[in-house]
Amino acid sequence: MTAAEISALSEVDTATDTGVATDTGVATDIGAGSPLAAPVAAPVRNTATWRKRWLVAAGILAMFCALSVALFWNGWTALGSRVYGGGDAILFSWYLAWTPYAISHGLDPFVTHFLNAPDGVNIMWSTGVPLLGVVAAPITVLAGPLVAFQVLTTLAPALSGWVMFLVMRRWTAAFPAAVAGLLYGFSPYIIGASYGHLHLSFALFPPILVLLLDDLLIRQRTVTRTGGLLGAAVAAQALISEEVLATSAVVAVIGIAILCMGHRDQVRPRAAAAVRGLAVCAVVATVLLAWPLYIQFFGPQRVHGSIQPSDIAVSDLLTFATPTPLQALGPDVAVRESLRFSGNAVEVSGYVGLPLLALLAFIAVRLRRNPLVAVCAPLFAVVAVLSLGPHLHVGGRGTRIPLPWRLLELGPVLHNALPSRLSLYLALAASVMIALWLDQARPPRLRAATGVVAAAALVPLVPATPITFSTATPRFFTGPQVDNLPAAATALVVPYPYPQQNIAMLWQAQADFRFAMPGCYCTVPDRFGRSSFHPETDPLNSALIAVATGQSTAAAALRQPGLAATFDRYHLNTIILGPSDHHDELVTLLTGLAGAPGRYVDGVDLWLLDSAPGRS
Structure with missing residues (x-):
């Protein structure tokens, strides 16, 4: 194969007014213009032709x-309340919110301690799309992460x-x-x-x-x-x-x-x-x-x-x-x-x-x-x-x-x-x-x-119309009440966030990261450093998931060994229970852990606990 033949790979058409290529394509100088702008074959650019091409x-x-x-x-018919992809859509909506928040607050956009508290998450192992987060930042700030995702x-x-x-x-x-x-x-x-x-x-x-x-x-x-x-x-x-x-x-x-x-x-x-x-x-x-x-x-x-x-x-x-x-x-x-x-x-x-x-x-x-x-x-x-x-x-x-x-x-x-x-x-x-x-x-x-x-x-x-999934956010997370949480608060948000149920991550993002929380749907290391999509199982998260999914009762969960000690290790400032299956059982479980009943505030049950050390 000769050099002339291989140069055919870089041939470019001279578009006519009808949009049909001619037969006289020639290799052209790529040094001029954007790499995405197809160069014309003529030695001198025809401004009208280029304008028509664009x-x-x-x-x-x-x-x-x-x-x-x-x-x-x-x-689009229910902007901000319907998503494509369920839990994965929530995950990426969180990422879209995190990048502009981290940059505007002088935080590392590639590491967060707002999820999987207190250990945190390495965003670079979790498909964090930081570039898209920057590009979509104006939409996220003005209309929220779900709209940016849509x-x-x-x-x-x-x-x-x-x-x-x-x-x-x-x-x-x-x-x-x-x-x-x-x-x-x-x-x-x-x-x-x-x-x-x-x-x-x-x-x-x-x-x-x-x-x-x-x-x-x-x-x-x-x-x-x-x-x-x-x-x-x-x-x-x-x-x-x-x-x-x-x-x-x-x-x-x-x-x-x-x-x-x-x-x-x-x-x-x-x-x-x-x-x-x-x-x-x-x-x-x-x-x-x-x-x-x-x-x-x-x-x-x-x-x-x-x-x-x-x-x-x-x-x-x-x-x-x-x-x-x-x-x-x-x-x-x-x-x-x-x-x-x-x-x-x-x-x-x-x-x-x-x-x-x-x-x-x-x-x-x-x-x-x-x-x-x-x-x-x-x-x-x-x-x-x-x-x-x-x-x-x-x-x-x-x-x-x-x-x-x-x-x-x-x-x-x-x-x-x-x-x-x-x-x-x-x-x-x-x-x-x-x-x-x-x-x-x-x-x-x-x-x-x-x-x-x-x-x-x-x-x-021809693609089928994609199926949407509905989301609902209690007013507490988007209204003024969330600002009453202690500064640098660590909150136990229920339903506990894990791969099969991560709505709490969306609520956190919509609350403008007012609090950190245990749990996540993200890539984190287990005790051996191997990758996992959620934190390791402990008495607290296993009890919360079991009760929320109907696999256990609050009474049985409260009898679980090590539950109270695990709860204390998180140094929680607050507990927030949003809409959930088996809601009454979760209220009983959380009341037992907090030692007192919570109160209903703007769509959530809220427990403000005794002062606890903030996260570092």
Whole structure:
């Protein structure tokens, strides 16, 4: 393969007024303009053409936002009281509130002692999305964390798809790029991640990585600047999701290996510049991430070991052809079959559909000489195999057949990644291939035919309307009464916060962190330093959970050995009991612990205890 042929990877269309690419794409200087702005082919920029391109881009963004608002409309009709994802939505709403609070109060945004009191939590081990917390801070401060969560949840598919559109404009006309953005931004992966996994649904980084790697490896102009931009993008992604950053790196390495195998004669002449750019990337990312990574690996409450169990959240062999509850048009029998697959239903996001699989196979053959297709087609196949996890699962049943992911999860970082989430990169590769195929259709009749075929292949992926979960916050936490708590108070808030019931975390955030509290749904170390999603069981939290879930009575819990001693160890200033199942039994239990009855204040039962030492 010659240098001229490989340069086709960086060809860019000259868009006509009809939005159809011409056949005269040429490599252009990436040194001018934003990396997301597709450069024009002409030596001199045409201002009118650029203005029109960005007007089209603005229109596509508006369309994607409208689609996303329609999809998440149920959350907008009851803004601040409905969420997507239940407990995970509460978790991320807490994070969105914590970041601006910590920064405005001069606290470390990566460590908190307001949860899991008195030990605290290392936020960097708990998907704390600090960058999104900063970006959404004005909304959080003005309207509260639940509204900020709803806004970001709605923006995630639209912005992810729009960035994909902008990236594909480098190689295709507007319409094919818009189809790529639609497929990527509203893919089963991103819709599934919208159920509370804010760190996963904001998937802007993978398309940007494609763009910057094209600049670095193929165009190789202004390599230092490209390396700096890549380093900044890496740092930004690390402050949203380290898992997506790690899996993006794995997929990028695979893609680069495929590229090198197809263009062996170009590896050596391009290696020096590529290494120089990657070195700049490493320096920039290291500088930007020095503080948070130091806290993560050397700070308090750090953990070790796997956060997620292995061989559970994987793609079943039938996943790719079996619709799930995430699809609007899936036959009931097929959807019921998908519910047998291992892992959480929203993590089963590798559905592609038989029509699209057939179309991708056709494109892989039809456009096999296209350099991008020559990379994306085998990349799709390799990533699909990796998403199957360490052992093959068929029809919901695990087998002992080992698969390549088994080797990858032995290394650092990746043992905490979930293979099923690699479906993000299936959507990415499929989007690129579909866009290139649509773009190569030149005669109007052929364009119409390819459009119809593409639509038929994509219809099975139309997402179902996500299900909302209602929340309720007693007025005590948002009204003036919460300010009567002692300064630096430590409160026992019931229902006790743990993974299955963490509403108390939302109440704390809505009270503007007036108090610290025991318990949490977050990643904390156990007594051996291994990761856990909740503090270790003790007589107090086990009694509170048992009574709240109806597994024990207050009388039986009060007889539990060590209960009173554990209660005293927390040095509590107050007890707050909000709405809960088995409320009367909890009142009896808490009254026994406090030694006196509480009083009802603005929707909660409140016990103000004798003065206790505040937290350090």
